Amino acid sequence: MRILILGAGAVGLTVAAKLSAHAEVYAVCRKRYADAIAANGFVMTGIWGEGTYHFPCGESAPAGPWDYIIISTKSAATREVCERYRHLFGDAEVVSLQNGIGNEEVIREYTRHVIGAMIITGFEWRAENAVHVSVDGGETVFGRFPDGSDAAVRTLADLFSSSGMRSCVSSAVRSAVWSKALYSCSLNPLGAVMECPYGDLLRVPAWNIITEIVREAFAVSKAEGVELPQKSAEEYLEFLRNEKIPPTAGHYSSMYQDIAGGRMTEVDYINGAIVRLGAKHGIATPVNRTIVNLTHFKEELR
Ligand SMILES: NC(=O)C1=CN([C@@H]2O[C@H](COP(=O)(O)OP(=O)(O)OC[C@H]3O[C@@H](n4cnc5c(N)ncnc54)[C@H](OP(=O)(O)O)[C@@H]3O)[C@@H](O)[C@H]2O)C=CC1
Numbered sequence: 213m214r215i216l217i218l219g220a221g222a223v224g225l226t227v228a229a230k231l232s233a234h235a236e237v238y239a240v241c242r243k244r245y246a247d248a249i250a251a252n253g254f255v256m257t258g259i260w261g262e263g264t265y266h267f268p269c270g271e272s273a274p275a276g277p278w279d280y281i282i283i284s285t286k287s288a289a290t291r292e293v294c295e296r297y298r299h300l301f302g303d304a305e306v307v308s309l310q311n312g313i314g315n316e317e318v319i320r321e322y323t324r325h326v327i328g329a330m331i332i333t334g335f336e337w338r339a340e341n342a343v344h345v346s347v348d349g350g351e352t353v354f355g356r357f358p359d360g361s362d363a364a365v366r367t368l369a370d371l372f373s374s375s376g377m378r379s380c381v382s383s384a385v386r387s388a389v390w391s392k393a394l395y396s397c398s399l400n401p402l403g404a405v406m407e408c409p410y411g412d413l414l415r416v417p418a419w420n421i422i423t424e425i426v427r428e429a430f431a432v433s434k435a436e437g438v439e440l441p442q443k444s445a446e447e448y449l450e451f452l453r454n455e456k457i458p459p460t461a462g463h464y465s466s467m468y469q470d471i472a473g474g475r476m477t478e479v480d481y482i483n484g485a486i487v488r489l490g491a492k493h494g495i496a497t498p499v500n501r502t503i504v505n506l507t508h509f510k511e512e513l514r
């Protein structure tokens with residue numbers, strides 16, 4: 213099986229390392245990472261095990277055909293990589309292994325073969341050739357986008373699982389992507405702005421803000437026709453408090469880490485998507501809008 217990973221950073225390089233024992237993998241990444249990996253291998257630490265991995269990577273992609281093309285850029289770069297590598301898509305299954313709302317919809321403009329995914333594992337840079345896998349909030353979910361599942365989806369999920377990344381298939385992956393987006397809307401920007409781990413966001417003043425974020429986002433998800441497993445915002449908040457925060461309570465959000473590392477956050481594709489889609493449906497989203505502005509303010513102050 214031939215797998216190409218486009219925009220490999222913390223997530224993509226770690227996934228490439230894990231898959232490399234079971235498939236032919238190539239990671240397209242920035243030169244500084246490719247040089248560091250060529251010199252010293254890719255070093256993984258944390259809950260997925262410790263080891264040094266060697267796999268091919270570089271700034272440009274080898275010729276196809278590819279069975280799977282995994283996009284693991286930040287959301288802002290999804291269209292750019294689609295434009296640049298569309299000539300390789302062919303009959304490959306193109307997979308969004310990203311956070312945020314709208315990535316699969318962009319990819320679908322370039323190919324009919326779109327697989328969506330929801331990943332809730334934490335990946336933290338330690339060096340240009342080193343990533344620490346920090347927390348595991350559940351299985352990675354794969355599904356045909358926007359819904360359904362088939363042999364290509366199952367093969368990919370099985371490959372991830374047999375490579376040590378526990379995964380499953382859902383016939384409602386859009387719902388899984390939105391469920392993670394609500395989690396990210398609630399926890400990531402507040403954790404970044406207040407510089408605290410997820411567990412601290414259970415404190416009453418933070419939870420009051422999260423309650424409003426989720427109420428707005430839940431209303432927008434309904435207007436978009438997304439069927440979440442939870443039937444109301446209040447039910448989602450209970451799920452967040454009791455099931456999603458506890459296993460990742462000590463985690464500092466990836467937006468916190470982006471700001472600390474001098475990178476732009478994805479807030480425009482998370483809370484910002486709620487604001488844009490809310491406007492489309494005439495749903496007011498003042499708390500999400502304020503969170504977007506606070507996060508950009510924080511980005512500018514660094
Ligand atoms: N880190 C985490 O814990 C988790 C992240 N995610 C999601 O996964 C996605 C990836 O996150 P993450 O790996 O942390 O992000 P990173 O920023 O570490 O990796 C993305 C990489 O893509 C590179 N890139 C962008 N455009 C191109 C291009 N045209 N060619 C080659 N490389 C390119 C970026 O380079 P440059 O920075 O120079 O633009 C960057 O190195 C995001 O959607 C994120 O939200 C999901 C779960 C957990």
Ligand SMILES: CC(C)(CO)C(=O)C(=O)O
Nearest residue numbers: 331332333334460465466
């Ligand atoms: C908890 C984690 C790492 C899971 O993906 C996350 O969502 C984030 O920090 O953005």
